[in-house]
Amino acid sequence: MTRIDRRRRVLPGFGLSLGVALTYVAIIIILPLIAMGIQTTSLGWDAFWRIITSDRAVATYRVTLSAAGLATLFNAGFGLLMAWVLVRYRFPGRRLLDALVDLPFALPTAVAGITLVTLFGPNGWYGSLLEPLGIKVAYAPLGIAVAMAFTSIPFVIRTVQPVLEDIAPDIEEAARSLGARPWQIFGYVIWPLILPAFLAGSTLAFARSLGEFGAVIFIAGNLPFQTEVTSLLIYIRLDEFDYPAAAALASVLLVAAFVLLLVTNSIQIWAMRHARTD
Amino acid sequence: MHAPTEPRHYLLIGLAMAVSAIFLVVPLVSIFAVAFSRGWEVYLGNIIEPATLHAIWLTVLAALVCVPINTVFGIAVAWAVSRYDFRGRRLLISVIEVPFSVSPIVAGVTYLFLYGTQGLFGPALQAAGIQIMFTVWAIFLVSLFVTAPFVARELIPLMQAQGSEDEEAAISLGASGWQTFRLVTLPNIRWALLYGAVLTNARVMGEFGAVSVVSGNIRGQTNTLPLQVELLFNDFNTVGAFAAASTLAFIALVTLIVKYALELREGT
Amino acid sequence: MSIRIENVTRVFGDFPAVRNLTLEIEAGELLALLGPSGSGKTTLLRMIAGLDFPDSGRILLDGEDATGLGAGERRIGFVFQHYALFRHMTVRDNVDFGLRVMPRAARPSRAERQAWVMELLERVGLAHLAGRFPAQLSGGQRQRVALARALAIRPRVLLLDEPFGALDAAVRKDLRRWLRNLHVEVPVTTVFVTHDQEEALDVANRVVVMNAGRIEQVGEPREVDAAPASPFMYRFLGHANRLSVEVVGDGVRLGNRLIDAARVDIAPGVPEGPAEAYVRAHEVVLVPPSDPRADMTARLVHSMARGGLLRLEFVGADGELFEAEIPREDCEDLALARDEIVGLHLRRMHIFPKGHG
Numbered sequence: 001m002t003r004i005d006r007r008r009r010v011l012p013g014f015g016l017s018l019g020v021a022l023t024y025v026a027i028i029i030i031l032p033l034i035a036m037g038i039q040t041t042s043l044g045w046d047a048f049w050r051i052i053t054s055d056r057a058v059a060t061y062r063v064t065l066s067a068a069g070l071a072t073l074f075n076a077g078f079g080l081l082m083a084w085v086l087v088r089y090r091f092p093g094r095r096l097l098d099a100l101v102d103l104p105f106a107l108p109t110a111v112a113g114i115t116l117v118t119l120f121g122p123n124g125w126y127g128s129l130l131e132p133l134g135i136k137v138a139y140a141p142l143g144i145a146v147a148m149a150f151t152s153i154p155f156v157i158r159t160v161q162p163v164l165e166d167i168a169p170d171i172e173e174a175a176r177s178l179g180a181r182p183w184q185i186f187g188y189v190i191w192p193l194i195l196p197a198f199l200a201g202s203t204l205a206f207a208r209s210l211g212e213f214g215a216v217i218f219i220a221g222n223l224p225f226q227t228e229v230t231s232l233l234i235y236i237r238l239d240e241f242d243y244p245a246a247a248a249l250a251s252v253l254l255v256a257a258f259v260l261l262l263v264t265n266s267i268q269i270w271a272m273r274h275a276r277t278d
Numbered sequence: 279m280h281a282p283t284e285p286r287h288y289l290l291i292g293l294a295m296a297v298s299a300i301f302l303v304v305p306l307v308s309i310f311a312v313a314f315s316r317g318w319e320v321y322l323g324n325i326i327e328p329a330t331l332h333a334i335w336l337t338v339l340a341a342l343v344c345v346p347i348n349t350v351f352g353i354a355v356a357w358a359v360s361r362y363d364f365r366g367r368r369l370l371i372s373v374i375e376v377p378f379s380v381s382p383i384v385a386g387v388t389y390l391f392l393y394g395t396q397g398l399f400g401p402a403l404q405a406a407g408i409q410i411m412f413t414v415w416a417i418f419l420v421s422l423f424v425t426a427p428f429v430a431r432e433l434i435p436l437m438q439a440q441g442s443e444d445e446e447a448a449i450s451l452g453a454s455g456w457q458t459f460r461l462v463t464l465p466n467i468r469w470a471l472l473y474g475a476v477l478t479n480a481r482v483m484g485e486f487g488a489v490s491v492v493s494g495n496i497r498g499q500t501n502t503l504p505l506q507v508e509l510l511f512n513d514f515n516t517v518g519a520f521a522a523a524s525t526l527a528f529i530a531l532v533t534l535i536v537k538y539a540l541e542l543r544e545g546t
Numbered sequence: 547m548s549i550r551i552e553n554v555t556r557v558f559g560d561f562p563a564v565r566n567l568t569l570e571i572e573a574g575e576l577l578a579l580l581g582p583s584g585s586g587k588t589t590l591l592r593m594i595a596g597l598d599f600p601d602s603g604r605i606l607l608d609g610e611d612a613t614g615l616g617a618g619e620r621r622i623g624f625v626f627q628h629y630a631l632f633r634h635m636t637v638r639d640n641v642d643f644g645l646r647v648m649p650r651a652a653r654p655s656r657a658e659r660q661a662w663v664m665e666l667l668e669r670v671g672l673a674h675l676a677g678r679f680p681a682q683l684s685g686g687q688r689q690r691v692a693l694a695r696a697l698a699i700r701p702r703v704l705l706l707d708e709p710f711g712a713l714d715a716a717v718r719k720d721l722r723r724w725l726r727n728l729h730v731e732v733p734v735t736t737v738f739v740t741h742d743q744e745e746a747l748d749v750a751n752r753v754v755v756m757n758a759g760r761i762e763q764v765g766e767p768r769e770v771d772a773a774p775a776s777p778f779m780y781r782f783l784g785h786a787n788r789l790s791v792e793v794v795g796d797g798v799r800l801g802n803r804l805i806d807a808a809r810v811d812i813a814p815g816v817p818e819g820p821a822e823a824y825v826r827a828h829e830v831v832l833v834p835p836s837d838p839r840a841d842m843t844a845r846l847v848h849s850m851a852r853g854g855l856l857r858l859e860f861v862g863a864d865g866e867l868f869e870a871e872i873p874r875e876d877c878e879d880l881a882l883a884r885d886e887i888v889g890l891h892l893r894r895m896h897i898f899p900k901g902h903g
Contacts, residue, residue: 009362010442010446010449010596010597010598010599010616010617011361011362011442011445011446011449011455011458012449012454012455012458013357013361013455013459014358014361014362014364016354017353017354017355017357017358017361018354018358018362018364020350020351020354020355021351021354021355021358021359021370022370024351024354024355024426025355025370025373025374025426028419028422028423028426029373029374029376029377029423029426030373031392031398032385032388032389032391032392032423033376033388034398035388035391035392035397035398035399036384036387036388036391036392038391038398039391039396039397039398078294078297078301081290081293081294081297082294082297082298084290085290085291085294086294087279088279088280089279089280089281089282089287089290089291090279090280090281091281091282091291093295095538097294097295097298099534099535099537099538099541100298100302100303100306100534101298101302102533102534102537103302103306103530103534104302105477105480106477106480106484106529106530106531106533106534107306107484107526107527107530108483108484108485108486108503108504108507108523108526108530109382109484109486109487109504110484110486110504110505110507110508110523111309111484111504111507111523111526111527111530112305114507114508114511114516114519114520114523115305115308115309115523116305118308118312118516118520119304119305119308125304125308126300149301150301150305153301153302207379210381211380211381211382211383211384212381213381213382213383213486213487214382214486214487214504218508218511231381231382231383231384231487234383234384234387235383235490235491238387238390238491243390243391243394243396246387246390247387247391250381250383250384250387250388253381253383253384254380254381254384257379257380257381257384258379260379261372261375261376261379265372443626443628443630444630444632446597446617446624446626446630447624447626447630447632447695448632448643448647449597449616449617449618450595450596450597450617450618450620450622450623450624451618451643451644451647451695451696451698451699452618452621452644452647452648452699453618453643453644453647454618454647457647461632461643461646461647462632465632465634466633466634
């Protein structure tokens with residue numbers, strides 16, 4: 001290794017670019033994470049455990065996980081549908097629809113939050129239709145799921161879409177020529193190919209939903225034990241200057257994010273194994 | 279890709295369009311509908327309200343600071359990981375992705391524990407009389423964190439796919455490193471770079487969770503536009519909130535249009 | 547300019563791409579580096595260019611140590627396999643690039659540059675396409691733009707990496723002739739890499755055959771083709787048959803038949819006993835199976851006519867495949883049918899130690 005490092009590099013700028021990159025990553029990304037790690041570990045295990053297993057905290061996990069789960073289910077279905085429709089069919093407005101998919105990424109979460117709560121509120125365009133039916137969205141657990149679903153719409157679509165585009169038409173034709181019916185072609189030929197991307201996209205959507213704050217707080221109602229998400233509880237603890245509690249709860253979200261990142265990466269490595277054969 | 283022929287094709291397209299309309303089109307339209315619900319004059323009045331105007335200025339300032347810095351960083355890191363092989367290269371690529379998967383609230387908390395009074399650097403900063411938390415500096419820093427991956431994410435796959443032959447050709451023809459970058463690399467990556475910068479810009483201007491932790495919410499001083507939207511909304515000034523929000527929605531639309539235009543260019 | 551490569555080694559991870567290689571290239575040569583993929587030929591070319599650097603050993607240009615010089619300091623024209631044309635520049639700007647980036651003091655005036663660029667484009671026959679972008683050109687045209695661009699800096703050496711690799715057969719042939727002519731007009735030292743022996747033998751003045759990071763054989767095309775020096779060379783040049791034989795004195799035994807020294811050349815250091823014989827397809831003569839000249843018999847399984855030659859495939863007694871290439875008129879009198887048993891007379895056998903290479 002040392003020999004290669006001493007070797008001249010053909011393209012100039014190795015030291016400069018890597019130096020800039022590492023310094024920046026260290027200062028902007030790693031240092032703050034270390035600071036939080038220190039803050040959390042200084043709590044001691046007992047205090048840490050007491051905070052993260054307090055009734056109120058556990059209630060936020062339940063609310064967050066169930067809403068994120070619901071949002072991800074919605075996005076798994078809708079994402080698959082959108083990816084399929086955008087890749088397979090030519091119809092008026094297709095490009096526009098394709099461009100619109102990225103709206104939740106481009107639109108600030110606070111804007112999404114006030115828009116959704118206004119739409120789903122009792123006097124809103126949607127709320128005024130739903131509430132007479134007994135469906136309460138704003139200031140209810142369902143609202144949290146709606147906000148999470150909105151902000152993570154693009155993930156499944158944008159991971160499945162390119163894989164679907166890459167499937168050569170001839171393998172479907174081959175399946176058809178062998179007598180497969182449309183649902184068999186989808187089940188035996190296409191589904192296995194898009195499954196890794198679909199799972200990776202769903203995991204990303206779930207991870208994003210777990211941490212979502214801006215869109216959720218406007219629509220949630222924020223009642224402890226009922227409609228309070230974990231990220232909001234962190235914010236409340238900060239507001240109360242209860243920094244140790246904020247640190248402990250933030251580390252729970254951080255660990256969850258890293259675990260999900262690991263899951264996504266593993267799925268992608270698994271998918272690469274598939275990809276290498278073509 | 280083909281035109282729909284069977285009833286089930288139309289059913290799928292119709293379903294996709296209906297759900298998109300409910301969850302994407304109507305919300306977008308409603309922002310402007312509410313913002314303009316009391317007419318142009320009220321709208322303009324809301325925008326030029328001093329606190330909102332100041333929030334717009336602060337938001338633009340954050341973008342002016344963060345977009346160039348993260349663009350330079352994105353180029354540097356993409357150049358390093360796509361042009362050289364070195365130990366820890368994969369790790370570096372993963373670490374850059376971290377801000378993308380961290381909750382905005384957690385991002386804000388990490389910065390609080392670094393620069394806040396009880397944070398790692400808190401005592402030292404306090405002794406030196408430097409205040410970072412709850413000032414614009416904290417907003418800049420946390421925005422840099424949140425948007426660090428955007429340019430790099432656009433550039434790395436592109437530069438890896440392009441390979442280094444063009445740069446090697448330039449070098450073998452006697453070009454200096456800077457000439458190679460300016461005359462060969464930059465033109466090759468300019469569209470991805472532009473898109474990365476536009477995405478960074480949208481996120482810097484729209485970041486809410488992380489900024490609300492570190493800004494301290496001092497009205498008229500450290501309120502960015504998304505925080506101002508929250509403030510107005512919580513004050514039951516719905517139309518004012520949506521007027522402020524409409525400027526951010528406009529930025530989002532511009533972002534989508536840029537992406538759309540760049541994809542048309544590529545002919546995909 | 548002359549090039550001297552001295553004990554150069556280059557290792558990628560644990561893969562030795564070039565192993566302790568020494569080679570002298572004289573000024574004005576048109577040299578081919580020939581070898582299968584992974585033989586280290588491109589790595590060697592890139593090290594000459596300064597696009598890669600040896601782990602040990604030296605590279606001398608005109609007698610001066612250039613090992614540590616970067617590509618930009620060597621004044622070498624390099625033509626990349628996929629051309630590496632700058633896609634956002636016109637043909638004219640591509641060719642002008644090397645002049646444009648010169649330090650101000652050394653840079654020719656705009657008018658001089660323009661004249662020189664047009665002269666080069668004239669020479670490669672693309673003056674009429676000067677305003678086009680690379681994407682608007684055919685493969686052969688791009689190749690010639692890449693060449694003009696490399697020549698623009700008046701390089702001391704021209705290096706080409708698989709110059710015909712990405713082109714279709716007809717264009718390749720044209721470009722080969724054209725490159726030969728160009729070397730006559732612009733007699734700059736030229737080294738090109740190829741995996742195609744026909745290309746190397748056709749274009750180069752001298753051929754260096756590489757295998758597994760080492761030089762297998764060096765010589766003029768005619769020599770290399772006429773006298774392959776190793777089993778690798780026979781396999782690489784192709785259309786060679788391998789037989790198990792036994793060395794007996796200065797002859798060999800093939801099956802029950804003794805073949806005397808007149809038809810056998812034994813490589814130095816082959817001991818008595820089991821050995822390997824290589825027989826090239828054109829060194830096989832067809833005879834009736836009962837003919838006393840028949841060294842072995844075999845069954846015809848396939849024949850293909852190609853120009854004046856007939857290419858025949860046989861299966862021998864042990865089931866091994868055997869290839870022969872004979873002038874068409876020689877078989878007019880032999881009525882050949884599939885599955886017919888024929889006698890094979892081997893005009894020449896080249897003997898190497900068993901299990902070598």
